[in-house]
Amino acid sequence: MLKIENLHAEIDGKEILKGLSLEVNAGEIHAIMGPNGAGKSTLGYVLGGRPGYEVTAGSITFNGEDLLEKEPHERAAAGVFLGFQYPVEIPGVSNVQFLRESLNAQRTSRGEKPLSGAEFLKLARAQADALGLQQDMLKRPVNVGFSGGEKKRNEMVQMGIIDPAFAILDETDSGLDIDALRIVGDGINRIMRKPTKAVLLITHYQRLLDYVQPDRVHVLADGRITRSGGPELAHELERQGYAEVAA
Amino acid sequence: MTLDLPSTREEAWRWADLGGIAAAAALTPITRPDAQFLDLPGAKLLFVDGVLDDAASDLHRVCVGDLTPGAHALGKRATRGWSLHLDAQAVAHPVQVVHVATGGDNHVAAEIVLDTDTSAQVVETFVGAGWSNRNTRIRLGKAARLMRAVRMTQGAGFVTLRDEAELGEGASLIGTMLAAGDQGVRIDAAITLAGEGGYAEYGGALLTRDRLKQECAVRVRHAEPNGQSHQLWRAVAADQSQASLAAAVEVARHAQKTDGEQSLRGLLLHRTATVNLKPELEIFADDVKCAHGATVGELDARALFYMASRGIPAPRAKALLTKAFVADALDRIADETVRAAFAADADAWLESAL
Ligand SMILES: Nc1ncnc2c1ncn2[C@@H]1O[C@H](COP(=O)(O)OP(=O)(O)O)[C@@H](O)[C@H]1O
Ligand SMILES: [Mg+2]
Numbered sequence: 345m346l347k348i349e350n351l352h353a354e355i356d357g358k359e360i361l362k363g364l365s366l367e368v369n370a371g372e373i374h375a376i377m378g379p380n381g382a383g384k385s386t387l388g389y390v391l392g393g394r395p396g397y398e399v400t401a402g403s404i405t406f407n408g409e410d411l412l413e414k415e416p417h418e419r420a421a422a423g424v425f426l427g428f429q430y431p432v433e434i435p436g437v438s439n440v441q442f443l444r445e446s447l448n449a450q451r452t453s454r455g456e457k458p459l460s461g462a463e464f465l466k467l468a469r470a471q472a473d474a475l476g477l478q479q480d481m482l483k484r485p486v487n488v489g490f491s492g493g494e495k496k497r498n499e500m501v502q503m504g505i506i507d508p509a510f511a512i513l514d515e516t517d518s519g520l521d522i523d524a525l526r527i528v529g530d531g532i533n534r535i536m537r538k539p540t541k542a543v544l545l546i547t548h549y550q551r552l553l554d555y556v557q558p559d560r561v562h563v564l565a566d567g568r569i570t571r572s573g574g575p576e577l578a579h580e581l582e583r584q585g586y587a588e589v590a591a
Numbered sequence: 592m593t594l595d596l597p598s599t600r601e602e603a604w605r606w607a608d609l610g611g612i613a614a615a616a617a618l619t620p621i622t623r624p625d626a627q628f629l630d631l632p633g634a635k636l637l638f639v640d641g642v643l644d645d646a647a648s649d650l651h652r653v654c655v656g657d658l659t660p661g662a663h664a665l666g667k668r669a670t671r672g673w674s675l676h677l678d679a680q681a682v683a684h685p686v687q688v689v690h691v692a693t694g695g696d697n698h699v700a701a702e703i704v705l706d707t708d709t710s711a712q713v714v715e716t717f718v719g720a721g722w723s724n725r726n727t728r729i730r731l732g733k734a735a736r737l738m739r740a741v742r743m744t745q746g747a748g749f750v751t752l753r754d755e756a757e758l759g760e761g762a763s764l765i766g767t768m769l770a771a772g773d774q775g776v777r778i779d780a781a782i783t784l785a786g787e788g789g790y791a792e793y794g795g796a797l798l799t800r801d802r803l804k805q806e807c808a809v810r811v812r813h814a815e816p817n818g819q820s821h822q823l824w825r826a827v828a829a830d831q832s833q834a835s836l837a838a839a840v841e842v843a844r845h846a847q848k849t850d851g852e853q854s855l856r857g858l859l860l861h862r863t864a865t866v867n868l869k870p871e872l873e874i875f876a877d878d879v880k881c882a883h884g885a886t887v888g889e890l891d892a893r894a895l896f897y898m899a900s901r902g903i904p905a906p907r908a909k910a911l912l913t914k915a916f917v918a919d920a921l922d923r924i925a926d927e928t929v930r931a932a933f934a935a936d937a938d939a940w941l942e943s944a945l
Contacts, residue, residue: 392900395892420902432897436915445911446901453902502901 345370345542346411346510351402353390360386362567363402368510373536373543375553375578378564379586384546385429387564388514391544392426393419406510420446421453423509425502427516429546431495434486439498442486443468443505450506471504475531476524492519500531511536512544517552529555550582596664606835606867608749608804611775615722615749620694624719624746629928631714633684636673640721641690641697643673652676652683658700665753665779666726672700677709679732685712685926692721692748701727705735705762713739714929717772720747727754731762733786740767740924741795742936745774753779760786760815767923768795768807769933771940776805784811784818784846794823794854796917798940799832799864806835806867813846820850825920826857827913828864829944839871842879849879857887858916860909860944910941 346368353361360383368374378384389397391404393416404411411419434442448458459467468482477497487495496516503511513532517525533556536543545556553561553575561577562569565586571577594613597604628635634651637644643655654674660667677683690699705711709732717723723745731737743750756764770776776799782791797805811820826834840851857866868885890912898908917937924930 392896394896394900415904416896416899417902417904420900426900428897428900432891432893434891434894434897434912434915436918437911441911442898442901445903445907446898449904449907450902506901 345407346544347405349403351390351404352400353386354398354400355386355396359400360567361390364564364568366562366569368542368544370542371539372559373545373556374560374562375545375547375558376562376564377547377578377581377586382564383567384564385514388426388429388512388546391419391424391512392416417449418453420506421450425506425508425511427499427503427511427513429514429518431487431499433488435488437486439482439484439486440465440468443502446502447505467505468501471501474504474534475500476527477501493521493524496520496528497524500528500535504531504535507535509540510542512546514546515548517547517549525552526555532556550578553578603808603837606804606806606833606837607777608775611804612722612749612751615747615775616696618694618721618748621720623691623693626689626691626716626718628687628689629714629932631685631687631926631928634686636686636688637691638688638699639691640693640695641699651686653686658702660700661726661728661753661755663726663753663755663779665724665751666700666755668724669698669700669726672702674702674704675711675713676702676704677706677711679707679709681706681709683709683711685714688713688715690715690717690723690725692717692719692723692745694721696722696724698724698726701725703727703729703737705730705737706732708734710736711738712926713737715739715741717743717745717750717774719745722749722751724751725753727752729754729756729764731757731764732759734761735759736763738765738925740769740929740933742769742771742933743774743776744772744936747773749775751777751779754782756780756782756791757785758783758789758791761788762786763790764793765923765925766793767921767933769921769936770795770797770799770805771936773801773803775803778807778809780807780809782809782811782820784813784815784820787815788817789815790818791820792823792923794821794920794923796825796827796920796937797834797836798827798917798937798944799834800829800944802831804833804835806837808837810839810841811851812841812843813849813851814843816845816847816849818846818849821852823852823854823920823923824856825917826866827860827917828857828866829860831863833865833867835867835869837869837871839873840881841873842876842881844875846876847878849876849881851879851881853881853883853885855885856916858913859887859889860913906945909945910938913941913945914938
């Protein structure tokens, strides 16, 4: 589904990703772990097409298409979802409006019929309920005044509404208490654990992986994948630290 | 023609686009554009090049005729126009005035006089091309209330407004301006809270593009105690345009317990555009509360990428953020039909400018 080959990317002329290769098949959940500053978020942003993140070498194909050719909004319409480590606040734009615009923009570009206000609201309410996000937060401006945990739940509500084929979830577990972690973990399984979908789960800790079992675990250090393995690799990392395992 | 206007060396005119006004006055005639009234009850006045179109108008309580010209450089040009005078306890439906310009210059005066406890709503719309100049004098008696909303949506040329308002005891004026066309604009206003406990909101949104210049030059004077004023202006400038917001609050020595707020914010859609802000406070009383904020910025790149990552194309994302930016200023309009019409004008402008 996603194939990254020898990816080099830089920000402001500074190389962050230094020859990263990774392949994720449909039906799989991959975890990416690694020390702070390794380039995990950078990988997410490059996949999403954030301006300023320049790819200098390598390739990314998504379902056989060149992902790097596409504009950020086209990548979303193609089925790529990026769950942000730090979700952005948008004063003056309500969550409902933001999400309806998002979903309908994607539907329109795929040649599907946009959802009506009522249809959309029904969908949004169901997703908010499933993730324990209070209904009135749908009406509030996007992420404005939300706690860290509420922002992360809101990311998952968005994912539930958009129903993407592929999700990159960047530290979705940080800032969550143990109950929220379980709810978010259940949400990821419910929305994304399907034979036609795949997930790249960026995390620091083993604890989210107790709820969302990864098929593969990779260590990202200094802009490269330095080690890959099965779920047991996450436990090894938790016990011994990155320095030991990634070397 | 000679403009006979102050020069830009005068502080109050420093950002005025005199060349733009002269060019607008010299615009060659265009065919009369379509102009529509909002679906509201009440008086409907259609002025074509400053002359009332009788057949298309319905005056209700409004009179049309000669009015005393003002003293102001802009205001003195208008000698004829419309007036609304409400005696105590009278009620009136909204007054709609549509100003159509088909080239050249046109000047109209207006007088709104509301006696004790009366209230009125006025909605004005500018369409067409040319220099449209208006002088509006407002006198509000004790506890009288006026809501006035003006939208400037000409396809070319210039609109200048000179507003002079005097508020009596406990009177309230809510003025909301929207410039969302392809014309230059000068909104020139002097508002005096002449009675105790007056309330004035005067603000709006200027949306400007190409090489146009739009500005407001507003002075609110608190002459008596316990008054409240809010000047909330938003300017959005695209291309090589220039938007200027100059808002002054003056508090006289014995106008204690005055609460004056100024919020001036500019948004640059392109780096080649300019926004000038000039908040001004002249306070001679000691027990007053005057808050003011003035900022200029660009659209939040992080928010734009966040929206793109959810599938929203860049022009739409920019339009949503810009709309949110001007919403504060337009939300002041109480009537839902009017508010929706103004929001639609702002939307249409954004869709085509981005
Ligand atoms: N906007 C930026 N400009 C310059 N350097 C940046 C920028 N953003 C991140 N970096 C650098 O890129 C490296 C990788 O950052 P990041 O991808 O956020 O790491 P991680 O998510 O693994 O903690 C870090 O050294 C960081 O300082
Ligand atoms: Mg990170």
